[in-house]
Amino acid sequence: MNFVLAAGGTGGHMVPAHALAAELKARGHGVLVITDERGAKIPGLFDKVPVHVLPAGRLGRNPIALMKAARAVLAGRWEAKTIYREHRPDAVVGFGGYPAFPALLAASSMRIPTLLHEQNAVLGRVNRALAGKAAAIATAFSQIDRLKPRYRDKVVLVGNPVRTEIVKIGEMPFPPFDDTAPLKILVTGGSQGATILGKVVPSGLGMLDPSLRHRLQVVQQCRADDIEEIRARYAELGIPAELMTYILDMPQKLADAHLVIGRSGASTVAELTAAGRPAILIPFGAATDDHQTANARDMVRAGGARAIPQDEFTPETLAKQIEMVASDPNALANAAARSLSVGRPNAASDLADLVERVGGGYAPLMVGPALTPRKAAAYAGPGVPA
Known part of the structure; x- marks a missing residue:
């Protein structure tokens, strides 16, 4: 046909x-x-x-x-x-x-x-x-x-x-994580990046307990206008970060990640749940009919994500949420399984x-x-x- x-x-x-x-x-x-x-x-x-x-x-x-x-x-x-x-x-x-x-x-x-x-x-x-x-x-x-x-x-x-490459991630074991392993965080804000993520995420990661902050490995998508400022901020905090304006190898970056921080666009939620990756989601406040808040609903209910309203998204709030999910080595793997449970x-x-x-x-x-x-x-x- x-x-x-x-x-x-x-x-x-x-x-x-x-x-x-x-x-x-x-x-x-x-x-x-x-x-x-x-x-x-x-x-x-x-x-x-x-x-x-x-x-x-x-x-x-x-x-x-x-x-x-x-x-x-x-x-x-x-x-x-x-x-x-x-x-x-x-x-x-x-x-x-x-x-x-x-x-x-x-x-x-x-x-x-x-x-x-x-x-x-x-x-x-x-x-x-x-x-x-x-x-x-x-x-x-x-x-x-x-x-x-x-x-x-x-x-x-x-x-x-x-994409089939994303589906294959969900068929593989979750990356090992314990009290000494690096914590790999992927930050993505849509195809053009998100200014608010560039402002809040580096500062929030900088507030983490030193025992956790020193184990961070960050991959972050940034707006072109913001990338040098964000690079300087990570260097100031001593946090290794790979920055880019467009993530061409998203399947590989997602496969490596223990935790994703980003918006809750439909494709993002679909990829996270198909791959089985836990997330901290910040729904875009100006989205038509507030659909990004609704998109996060199933994933949050299952325990695969935590949602932070945009007007409450501060460095302090982000640091608190990361420490809650990363304090127990089994918590991330459990959240990953819950994310995968609502994937299609x-x-x-x-x-x-x-x-x-x-x-x-x-x-x-x-x-x-x-x-x-x-x-x-x-x-x-x-x-x-x-």
């Missing part, structure tokens, strides 16, 4: 779409991706998968901005319909974000079945607007806020797809199963000209029969 994946241009939307694309291609299906310019530029995603950039306005309350957004959505819808006439997808999968909106509208108007995947524990605005037309709503968390009761019978809990490492496979079921119930409409062999081969990808 052929599928179109439509996703907003942030890593939170694009990474699970990438994981699903890889799974579908491994099963012999054709995959095409629709996103915006930001999503098309994210490195390392969608190898040998065609990517189309569509115009998509961000809807708001300003009348002028709303008119511009509406024109962009209509233009994107028209372009998406042109793509569908040529490629004839069996289903279109939306991962949220405004760039997915015109692609899903076009699919519904052409009676192509749609499936929504919600990465967060709060249903996003685009998915809320399109839930009524969707054949199914795949969710990443057991409890989803802002979902209308009449749509609950469409919900299928599959989890949030993550088979999310990509389970989502692909659902996508196949939705696509399999639809006989493609004969819209537009038939595919030429050259176009069919390009769409299906190398080694995949058109």
Whole structure:
């Protein structure tokens, strides 16, 4: 079968779409991706998968901005319909974000079945607007806020797809930790880093008891504007730290870590629970509908994470939380197991199963000209029969 994946241009939307694309291609299906310019530029995603950039306005309350957004959505819808006439997808999968909106509208108007995947524990605005037309709503968390009761019978809990390299970490033993071993901490604040982590974390680590502070090994993602200041602060504290603006080898850094400090974005929580890594989470206070607080809910309840509200995130609070979890050599391993207990490492496979079921119930409409062999081969990808 052929599928179109439509996703907003942030890593939170694009990474699970990438994981699903890889799974579908491994099963012999054709995959095409629709996103915006930001999503098309994210490195390392969608190898040998065609990517189309569509115009998509961000809807708001300003009348002028709303008119511009509406024109962009209509233009994107028209372009998406042109793509569908040529490629004839069996289903279109939306991962949220405004760039997915015109692609899903076009699919519904052409009676192509749609499936929504919600990465967060709060249903996003685009998915809320399109839930009524969707054949199914795949969710990443057991409890989803802002979902209308009449749509609950469409919900299928599959989890949030993550890379296979992350899943393999959860299959390996937790790194050894005792009273003398180094304490390896990974600090990540999203694809662009987080200023508040750069300000609070070094000072918090500096407040730890010397017996623990002298065993620290830190890997931290930083904003480019902050990295030299943070480097100087760690040098002043005598704490060895590897700093970078983008973590290319995230699977290896995560595998090495005993404890992760970071935001509770959907992809972060999915990777932590699939890998089985304990965390101290600081939900982003300005996130839409406070969805990052909701994302942390299952992991905190299981005992795999501690959540600190952003307005309470101080060096003193952080130091106290680290000492509580690192004082007992068995506590970190226990928290790791609890984190792993709420993970869904088979999310990509389970989502692909659902996508196949939705696509399999639809006989493609004969819209537009038939595919030429050259176009069919390009769409299906190398080694995949058109």
